[in-house]
Amino acid sequence: MEMMRAVTYHGIPFSVNVTNVPRPTIMEPTDVIVRMTLSAICGTDLHIYHGLEGGNPPWVMGHEGLGTVWDVGSAVETLKVGDYVVIPDSVAEYARVPYAQDTLIPIIVTTNTTSLALEQNLLSLSDIFATGWQSLDFAGFKPGDSVAVFGAGPVGLLAALAARIRGASRVFSIDRVGDRLNRAASIGAIPIDFSHDDPVVQIKAYEPHGVSRSVDCVGMEAVNAHNHKDEGVVMRNMIDVTASGGGIGQIGIYHAQNSTPGAPLASTISPKIVFPISDFWLKGLSYRAGVVDPKPLGGMLLGLISNDRAFPNFINSSVISIEEAPEYYKRFDAKEEIKVYIRFEG
Numbered sequence: 032m033e034m035m036r037a038v039t040y041h042g043i044p045f046s047v048n049v050t051n052v053p054r055p056t057i058m059e060p061t062d063v064i065v066r067m068t069l070s071a072i073c074g075t076d077l078h079i080y081h082g083l084e085g086g087n088p089p090w091v092m093g094h095e096g097l098g099t100v101w102d103v104g105s106a107v108e109t110l111k112v113g114d115y116v117v118i119p120d121s122v123a124e125y126a127r128v129p130y131a132q133d134t135l136i137p138i139i140v141t142t143n144t145t146s147l148a149l150e151q152n153l154l155s156l157s158d159i160f161a162t163g164w165q166s167l168d169f170a171g172f173k174p175g176d177s178v179a180v181f182g183a184g185p186v187g188l189l190a191a192l193a194a195r196i197r198g199a200s201r202v203f204s205i206d207r208v209g210d211r212l213n214r215a216a217s218i219g220a221i222p223i224d225f226s227h228d229d230p231v232v233q234i235k236a237y238e239p240h241g242v243s244r245s246v247d248c249v250g251m252e253a254v255n256a257h258n259h260k261d262e263g264v265v266m267r268n269m270i271d272v273t274a275s276g277g278g279i280g281q282i283g284i285y286h287a288q289n290s291t292p293g294a295p296l297a298s299t300i301s302p303k304i305v306f307p308i309s310d311f312w313l314k315g316l317s318y319r320a321g322v323v324d325p326k327p328l329g330g331m332l333l334g335l336i337s338n339d340r341a342f343p344n345f346i347n348s349s350v351i352s353i354e355e356a357p358e359y360y361k362r363f364d365a366k367e368e369i370k371v372y373i374r375f376e377g
Contacts, residue, residue, distance in 0.1 A: 037123035038092040038356045042293045044082030045364070047092055047357050055127035060106035063131035065118055067098040069150045072356070072363050072371040073158060074184050078252070078284060080360055083300055085293035091123050095157040097138075097150055098126075098375075107131055115139075117156045119325055124353070124375055136329035151344035151372055152336045155189065160332055160343045161325035162282050163189030166246040167197065169280025169319040174198035176243035179234055179272050180220070181265045182283060183211035185370045187248035188346050190282075191220040196341060201237060205230045205268075207258075208366045214346060226256050231271045241274035247320075250283025251300050263304030270310050281320035346370040 033054040040047050055064055073094035078084040080092075096118040100110055109132050110116070117136040118128055128134055136156055155161075163186050172178065178194045180187050183206035194202045195218055204215030205223040212222035221237065223230045234242060247265045255261040262285070269279045287302035288294065311318070335341035348369040351359050359371045 035124040036353050038353065039089050040079060040085070040092050040293070042082075042085075042088035042295065044296055045080060045361075047080065047360050049354055049356055052091060052123065054125050055123075057102055057104050058127065059129060060104040061130050061132070062104040063100055063107055063110055063128045063135065064102040065096065065098045065116060065126045065128055065135075066101040067096050067124055067126060067375050069097040069147075069154050069375070070373045071095045071154060072360060072368075072373070074186060075158075075284060076360075077364055078286075079294070080364060081252070082294055082296035083252075084286060084288065084297065086291050088293040090293070093123060095119070095154055095159070096126055097154045097157065101125065104131070110135065110137070117153060117329065119157045134326065136326060136333070138333065147350065147374070148344050149336075151347055152342060153333070154372070155343035156325060156329050156332055156336075158325055159185045160189045160193070160341070161328040162186050162323040163191075163248065164193040164328055164332065165323040166190045166248060166280045166282040167193055167244065169278075169282065169321070170244035170246050171278035171280075171317055172197065172199070172244050175200050177201040177203075177238055179203045179205060179223075179230075179242045179245040179269070180248060181205045181230075181246065181268065182248035183208065183215050183222075184248065185346050186282065187211075188214055188218075188369070189343055190246055190248050191215055192218055192341065192343065192345070195219055196335065201242070203234050203237070203242065205234075207254075207256075210348075211366070211369060214369060218345065226258075229256075231268055234272050238274075241272050241277065243274060243277050245269035245273045245277070245279050247279070247281040247283045250281075251285045251287065253283075262301060263306070266304060267307060270307050270314070270316065273314065273316055275314045276316075277314070278317040278319075281318070282323055285320070347372065350374055352376075
C-alpha cells in the first residue's frame with residue numbers, strides 16, 4: 032500500500048498532525064484521483080479545529096484543492112489523466128473525488144507555465160471566491176447597491192471583492208483585525224473596526240438610511256466588541272444596518288450539533304439565537320442562508336480571473352509546505368494570517 036502525507040485531526044481541539052496515511056485508489060467507476068499541487072487552510076477547517084464539528088476521528092483535514100488528474104475510473108468520460116482541475120475538498124497530497132464529472136471544475140491553462148499567483152487565484156474557485164460571490168446573490172444584490180460585509184477573513188474579503196467587481200456603490204468591511212481591514216481597504220472597501228465603536232453607527236455615518244445589502248461571512252463563532260462569543264451579534268447588526276426593503280445573506284457557517292468524539296465542544300454552540308423579528312418585519316427585509324455549491328459559478332469566475340478582472344489572491348499571507356501545517360493552523364486561528372496556502376512539490 033502506497034502512503035502519502037496528510038494533515039490529520041484526532042479529536043483533540045486546537046491540535047492537528049501531519050502523518051502518513053494510505054494513498055487513495057479508485058473505488059468506484061465514477062471516481063477520479065487528483066494529485067494536489069496547491070491547497071489551503073480554510074476558515075471552515077477552524078470549526079473542526081475548535082472541536083465544534085465532526086463525527087468520529089481521526090480524519091484527514093482540508094477544504095480546498097487544485098491539481099492534476101492522476102487516475103480515472105472506467106465510467107469517467109469527460110476527464111483524463113493529466114487534466115488540470117479544481118476540487119472542493121482536500122488537503123492531502125492525493126484526493127479521491129467521487130462522481131468526478133459532476134464535481135470537478137476543469138481548468139484550461141493557455142500558458143506553458145503556471146505561476147503561484149495564478150494557482151492561488153484558481154484555488155479560490157474551489158470554495159471561497161464562489162462563496163463570497165454567492166453571499167451577494169443571497170442578499171439580492173443589484174449593481175449600485177451599498178453592501179456591508181461582516182467578517183474580513185478570506186470569504187469576507189472575497190465577498191467585498193465581488194461587490195466591487197459587481198458595481199456596488201459602497202462596500203463596508205467589518206472586522207476587528209487590523210491586517211484584515213487594511214487588506215479590505217486595498218481593494219477600495221471602507222474598513223469598519225467594530226472593536227472601536229458600534230459598527231452600525233459607523234456605517235450610518237456614511238449611509239444614514241442604512242445599506243442596501245448585508246452579508247454574514249462570520250457564522251456561529253462570531254464575537255462582540257469585547258471579544259466574547261456572541262452567536263447572534265452579526266444578525267442583530269445586519270438587521271439594524273440594512274435599509275427598509277433591503278436584503279440579508281448568510282454564508283458564514285451556523286451548524287450546531289451534539290457533541291461527538293471528534294467534536295467534544297459542539298454543545299457550546301447554541302442552535303438558536305435571539306432574532307429581532309419586529310425590526311426585521313417592519314423593514315420588510317429578505318433573508319437567505321445556506322451552503323454554496325461552487326461548481327455552477329466556476330466557469331464564470333474562471334472567466335473573470337482569466338481576463339484579469341479578478342485577483343482573489345490579494346488575500347495571500349503565507350505559502351507553506353504540508354509539514355508546517357500544524358504551526359500555521361495555530362497562526363491562522365490566532366488571526367496572525369489571512370490566507371495560508373499549502374504547496375506540494377514534485
